[in-house]
Amino acid sequence: MKLFVRNLPWSATEADLAKFLDDQGYLVTEIKIAYDEDMRRSRGYGFVTFATSDMFQQALRDLGGQEFGGRELYVAAALEKQRNGGSRGRRARREARSVGRPEGSPPDDFGWEDVS
8 A cells, every 4th residue: 555745855865764664663665756857856745655554554644744854744545546548548639630631641740630
């Protein structure tokens, strides 16, 4: 089970969060912090996967409000990412735009049809 953690310090690393959770007695299997590549810092949130459901439930109950790196943590159960649509949705829209075009004509570059 995954926990969404926000209000992380900008300087937080996955190793820092792992040590913090280990010091609290939690067993985690994965930690992912979102990073802003341009700013070269944490985006202030991440996801933690726990070894057991009991650990997850305990963390959900107890970690919210705790201080980490000078900031108060906010936690919630992470929602599963929906995997429908994606490239199939883009492909379907692209195919729908090409209906009625002469065979071999290039697609328009802007994603809309000329209606003049």
